[in-house]
Amino acid sequence: MRKKVELLLILLVIAGLIICSRHLTKYVLTDKVDTKKNTVVIDAGHGGSDPGKVGVNDALEKDINLEIAKKVKKLLEKKGVNVIMTRESDEALGDGSKGSRKVQDMRERVELINKSKPELTVSIHQNSFHQAEVHGAQVFYFKHSAEGEKHAGIMQEILRTVDKGNTKEPKADDTYYLLKKTETPIIIIECGFLSNPEEAEKLTTKEYQKEMAEAITDGILACLKD
Incomplete structure (x- = not known):
């Protein structure tokens, strides 16, 4: 027993x-x-010897991209989101040791994103056009990504609140290297036009950069909840 x-x-x-x-x-x-x-990659476009677009006020795209990206990072981290930055200083990811500096830079960004396996990547840029009156933020997504299209729609709607005169719609693309090569959802945000005198001036101010960063953060959080 x-x-x-x-x-x-x-x-x-x-x-x-x-x-x-x-x-x-x-x-x-x-x-x-x-x-x-809860992992998001924030990609500040260009950097180092690659200035990106140059504004009518001589503002450099790479600097504006980085300032907005760093603000987005801080805001997201306050919400408990794990943020990975492709760069946090004025530098390119490629040093030219493996061929074209620009090509190497793009490849290393893609490699970092794919290794991180984020739920979403947001690449921050500034636009330019030959007609100075064109303005407004616009979101781009990979043509063959339903998830990217959905996120772009959410982000575009929120970005319109920053500029009431912005009537732009999200745009599909299948030529951008980042959009084609990343394995997880990604959107590219062109925050405004450096060819537009008024918008170029606003984009260099801390106040407008903060406003843009807050809108991008709201968009990212909405995408994560969706």
């Missing part, structure tokens, strides 16, 4: 360990999924 009781107790202990093990595994997996879902 005593042996039967001991055997029963041993079986109960083993069963308890198995159940605990399953719950622990489930918790660990859930934690990993949550972490992944």
Whole structure:
């Protein structure tokens, strides 16, 4: 009788360990999924010897991109989002040791994004056009990505609140290197036109950069919830 009781107790202990093990595994997996879902890559376009667009006021796109990107990072981190930046200073990712500096830079950005496996990547840029009156933020997405199209629509709607006169719609594209080569959803935001005197001036001010960063952050959070 005593042996039967001991055997029963041993079986109960083993069963308890198995159940605990399953719950622990489930918790660990859930934690990993949550972490992944809260990871966003913020890509500040250009940098280093690549200035990007040059504004009518001589403002450099690379500088504006970085300022807005850093503000977005801070705002997202306050919301508990894990943010990975492709750059946090005035530098390019490619040094030209493996061929074209620009090509290497783009490849390294793609490699960083793909390794990070974020739920969303937002690449921040500034636009330019030969007609000075053209203005307004616009979002681009990969032509063959339904997820990218959805995120672009959400972001574009929120960005319009910054500029009530902005009537631009999200635009599909299949030529941009970042859009073609990244393995997870990505959108490119052209925050405004440096060829437009009024918009170029606004984009160099901390106040407008903050306003733009807040809108981008709201858009990202909306995309993560969707």
